[in-house]
Amino acid sequence: MIDAHVHADTRPYEDFEKMAVAGVEKAVSCAHDPLRMSTSDVVLDHINRIMENDTKRAAENGLKLYAAVGIHPRSISKDWERVLHELPALLEKEDVVAVGEIGLETTSDIEKEVFKKQLKLADELNMKVVVHTPRKNKSEVAKVTASILEDMIEPSLVQLDHIDSSIVDMTVEHDWNLGMTVQPLKVSPDEAVSMLREYGVDRFVLDSDMSSSPSDPLSVPKTVHKMKLAGFTAKEIHRVSHSNAAKFYGI
Ligand SMILES: [Zn+2]
DSSP: OEEEEEOGGGSOHHHHHHHHHTTOOEEEEEOOOSSOOOSHHHHHHHHHHIIIIIHHHHHTTTOEEEEEESOOTTOOOTTHHHHHHHHHHHHTSTTEEEEEEEEOSSOOHHHHHHHHHHHHHHHHHTOEEEEEOOSTTHHHHHHHHHHHHHHHSOGGGEEEOOOOTTTHHHHHTSSSEEEEEOBTTTBOHHHHHHHHHHHOSTTEEEEOOOSSSSOOTTHHHHHHHHHHHTTOOHHHHHIIIIIHHHHHHTO
């Protein structure tokens, strides 16, 4: 199994062992806002920590961790342009598989500018992007996010994340990969199963988004278990819990 979106820097060492024991072989840890991102140094140190420290902590437990690096909409420091300038070199590093997570939290002008600049960069470099949608005003913000994505980037490069029942209808009409975040207070394994039954498994990936918010490192295995009980075929389960993410990230 692949957990397509985690925040490994917020999690204890033991979580990686739990995931590996439950059959999660790979995960993608995305840059986010684990503390006040007051300067570009903090943002860059956070990104380096994922690439250098968390990949090692996970590997010691048998979990192969990859990184997505970028400026999260809640991590826009005053000197964010310096992070943007460093991104091309970071994206060339081993095990960095995408720009992310990026996107909009409130649709402020500065968020839009930082998001668009990173999409432009990803499109030019032909890099995948992991795109955040927020908890608050989700469908309104997702609409703005979707229209920017349509204008700025080749659809096959995009994974739109944290899909739930409020935005699934408007997102399935696009050719993006869709990240279904199974997390307490977001989507339960049972809700994920019913969405997959309704919309099919072709473009969905499963992720836990495990962070310092209420999270379950076993979200992906638990959803797979529920899919088995609900009668999905082994092939369908493999697509949504492994091969769609493997293909998207090239891992
Ligand atoms: Zn996230």
